Amino acid sequence: MYKIAVIPGDGIGKEVMEATLHVLEASNLEFDYTFADAGDETKEKTGVALPEETLDIVKKSQACLFGAAGESAADVIVKLRRELDLYANIRPVKSYKGTKCLFEDVDFVIVRENTEGLYIGREEYTDDGATAVRIITRKASERICRFAFEYAKTTQRNRVTGVHKANVLKKTDGIFKETFYKVAEDYADVETEDFYVDATAMYLVTMPLHFDVVVTTNLYGDILSDEGAGLVGGLGLIPSANIGDKQGLFEPVHGSAPDIAGKGIANPSAMILSAVMMLEYLGENDEARKLEKALTQVLSDGKVVTGDLGGSASTMEMASEVRAKFEG
């Protein structure tokens, strides 16, 4: 019995969460769900986007499934990442058969530092504008780089690319780069290289198959992972894991999509794949593979899929199809 916090959130967050829980019902495992509130609606009702109670529920769980938050996303998800010290944000970018990906055979993972950089909220107004402080520490850099190399090792990936802008940000990104190569010394079997973030943004388009594991600071990871999503057909297919020493939080990279919310047409894939990442995190690898296979089959069949994937199924119809394959 796994203790799981469930935060559906706003907009399509609720819909893809319902779909994913429906799929997970067919699992051999047992989950003890505790539902919790966060996001725009919660803020409207209670005045805060992320109530203390929600934070408590997540703290007492082994893992958290998170849907999406609307306008208040930053106050919800950035705070959760920091408060729970979920320092590693893993974002697999993979092209699935049957989807409108720009490139086939793309398969890399972005490991994004999740607790510092420009995300620390240290901003101040000045006479004619504002300043923001970007913090890079050796501790967080070492932790995320080690995570990336360990991840490469366990997933049989052979290359780790460190991404920074140390030519301009000589001290902050200089530390990141230096730490990256220091950690790399412990992983002699893994190929190691570093690129500037701007060059990486180009290479992701010109040689996407080159990449395997990419490790980088918070904001660069934010930008590059959305670019990666573009390469494989958009955010509808990109899951993510936010991993700390005590918990993991699993969420689609997409947002609450107010434009299509309430219509029951959202693609549930990214949320289902986030559940796959949760199963892996819980050590349930067989179950994870089975669920991933069920989804990829539905995608490659291309029959019962949502509109963005070229089909006409509703969110729940597609989920039921995945569930049927997952059971079978």
Place this chain on the structure above:
Amino acid sequence: MYKIAVIPGDGIGKEVMEATLHVLEASNLEFDYTFADAGDETKEKTGVALPEETLDIVKKSQACLFGAAGESAADVIVKLRRELDLYANIRPVKSYKGTKCLFEDVDFVIVRENTEGLYIGREEYTDDGATAVRIITRKASERICRFAFEYAKTTQRNRVTGVHKANVLKKTDGIFKETFYKVAEDYADVETEDFYVDATAMYLVTMPLHFDVVVTTNLYGDILSDEGAGLVGGLGLIPSANIGDKQGLFEPVHGSAPDIAGKGIANPSAMILSAVMMLEYLGENDEARKLEKALTQVLSDGKVVTGDLGGSASTMEMASEVRAKFEG
């Protein structure tokens, strides 16, 4: 007679500069060139990457042609941009016939703020790391946004997209976003929208034809313009203009490319297109169109082009071909 500072710099910078000056010799205009040193070699010889003398030469010129600098690029180009207050960095992203662009018909321009953001060099070591300060002022934001809208007007472009991350950087990017919409009020004919930088990184891949003029802060512009380069076949074709109230500096977006330097095989297109931007800046629009046409003809013929474009011509052979068409 135009007074032009010429900084070939390092590596292929020298080669593409020689090629471009060779082409410009066929122009009807007269240029008074003053050559100046900067970059790694200069640093090795004199101890500084950007000598005061070079800065003086550029200050006394109407425009500057800049090749590329190596490892010291940041100390050269970032300093030139700031010292000369070249506040607008214009980077056209356009797919040319005959090139290996991923998308045809891409044609947008990134207008990048060029003097502040994370590029101000305010970094400090701390106990366990370092901090960098990011500055966004209303003055610089207003200036760059106005530049972008004016640019849209004069080039008959109908949409300006403001790019920021105001959900996380509420104060700094909040100011940029607010200023963007304030300036937009003066341009009622131009369609206006704003996106987050991460979403933009995705949209550039999923809907590149949507974009027309993109205006953004310094680092986002750096990253997105390299991504744009990827969409149209790499950095070999992307020129840029750094515009201030007194001077303009024109440079390819690519660097000194040590891996191919000295071989005479570098693609001179980005430097030639930078010269086209210089001609426009000098008000010589007919000459600019003629030169651009000569280059695009050579590209679409695809016969006398460099290796990266699928040909086997040397840098100077390709330049001579462009020159012949420019004269003709």
